[in-house]
Amino acid sequence: MTPALEQLQKALKQLPGVGYRSAERIALHLLVEKPERLPQLVTALEAAARSVRRCTVCGNLAEEEHCAICADEKRRIGQVCVVENVQDLAALERSGAYRGRYHVLHGKLSPIRGVAPEDLNLATLIARVESGELTELILALSNDVEGEATCHYLTDRLPKAGLKITRIGFGLPSGGGVLYADAVTLKSALEGRRNY
Amino acid sequence: MTPALEQLQKALKQLPGVGYRSAERIALHLLVEKPERLPQLVTALEAAARSVRRCTVCGNLAEEEHCAICADEKRRIGQVCVVENVQDLAALERSGAYRGRYHVLHGKLSPIRGVAPEDLNLATLIARVESGELTELILALSNDVEGEATCHYLTDRLPKAGLKITRIGFGLPSGGGVLYADAVTLKSALEGRRNY
Numbered sequence: 393m394t395p396a397l398e399q400l401q402k403a404l405k406q407l408p409g410v411g412y413r414s415a416e417r418i419a420l421h422l423l424v425e426k427p428e429r430l431p432q433l434v435t436a437l438e439a440a441a442r443s444v445r446r447c448t449v450c451g452n453l454a455e456e457e458h459c460a461i462c463a464d465e466k467r468r469i470g471q472v473c474v475v476e477n478v479q480d481l482a483a484l485e486r487s488g489a490y491r492g493r494y495h496v497l498h499g500k501l502s503p504i505r506g507v508a509p510e511d512l513n514l515a516t517l518i519a520r521v522e523s524g525e526l527t528e529l530i531l532a533l534s535n536d537v538e539g540e541a542t543c544h545y546l547t548d549r550l551p552k553a554g555l556k557i558t559r560i561g562f563g564l565p566s567g568g569g570v571l572y573a574d575a576v577t578l579k580s581a582l583e584g585r586r587n588y
Numbered sequence: 589m590t591p592a593l594e595q596l597q598k599a600l601k602q603l604p605g606v607g608y609r610s611a612e613r614i615a616l617h618l619l620v621e622k623p624e625r626l627p628q629l630v631t632a633l634e635a636a637a638r639s640v641r642r643c644t645v646c647g648n649l650a651e652e653e654h655c656a657i658c659a660d661e662k663r664r665i666g667q668v669c670v671v672e673n674v675q676d677l678a679a680l681e682r683s684g685a686y687r688g689r690y691h692v693l694h695g696k697l698s699p700i701r702g703v704a705p706e707d708l709n710l711a712t713l714i715a716r717v718e719s720g721e722l723t724e725l726i727l728a729l730s731n732d733v734e735g736e737a738t739c740h741y742l743t744d745r746l747p748k749a750g751l752k753i754t755r756i757g758f759g760l761p762s763g764g765g766v767l768y769a770d771a772v773t774l775k776s777a778l779e780g781r782r783n784y
Binding site: 402 | 589590591592593595596598599600602603604605606610612613614615616617618619620622623625626627628629630631632633634635636637638639640649650651655656673674675678694
């Protein structure tokens, strides 16, 4: 292994889900097997770093001032779904179950990991709510202590007049049986029971 | 998802072991979570592409004319281990079990995938053997039809005078029991039995 190869492996190993062996495999793939893909990857990385930024309205990734969702006039303006990060937004979009807009917090409150309210994309959310344009805020934060704390903080801080605040449902995942659900999921499922 | 992000995901998805979800995760990691790592990765990729080339003696990766192993005078000159690719060389090096030199073929003969002798790094191997410097050639090619065919081709082509040609042992892997070994491994193990 040459020094430049070791440096490349080290840089690759820092990526999420890439371990020592995958880093070696990817590095050799780009240097030996398919060297034509290396400049393609560099170009894609540089183009993305240059052109991708945050939507000034919702915090989603954008190449213009507004992201594709905020710029889409067909999406319901008054309904805003609050998510922790862009991956969560992408998962909701893939589900096709939501036609409103989003607000990406880029994290959740966590005293242990040192994430305070000012580290989150909260100021623009409060400004959106205060503008009076919103009718419903759906809190799609994760079903854990930190997600719950973030929801509490939000509902405390936001002016409530005329705004419906909801929390996405918790319970058994699709295809999941009671037998295989963990205790916390079952607790959520019982608490979230509905008339049938 | 913005167009530049989609291009980046597409480029990442072509890497070995990176699927749709990992590509998304890596792209967002580099753009949102740890944007400082993106230029580091680009620099490492460009440096590797610029400085890494093939050793003119053995075909291993090198930054000089000769790779670190060919340049190391403490490695036995006369013993050469023939491997399919740089990953195999790296695995043997990690084992610490070998102190000779290498020859990397960069593939194995495969009529089905259209790999002919001229596609492999064979000419320099024949030149090394013809130089008369070698005493033993260890064929560490894989235990399959293509590896076997490549070994046959090599032994046919190489001048045999004074050269010991060996094939690495086949059989049960370390920690492997007979019960869990597949039929081909058991066949190899029986054929490779030794006096005890």
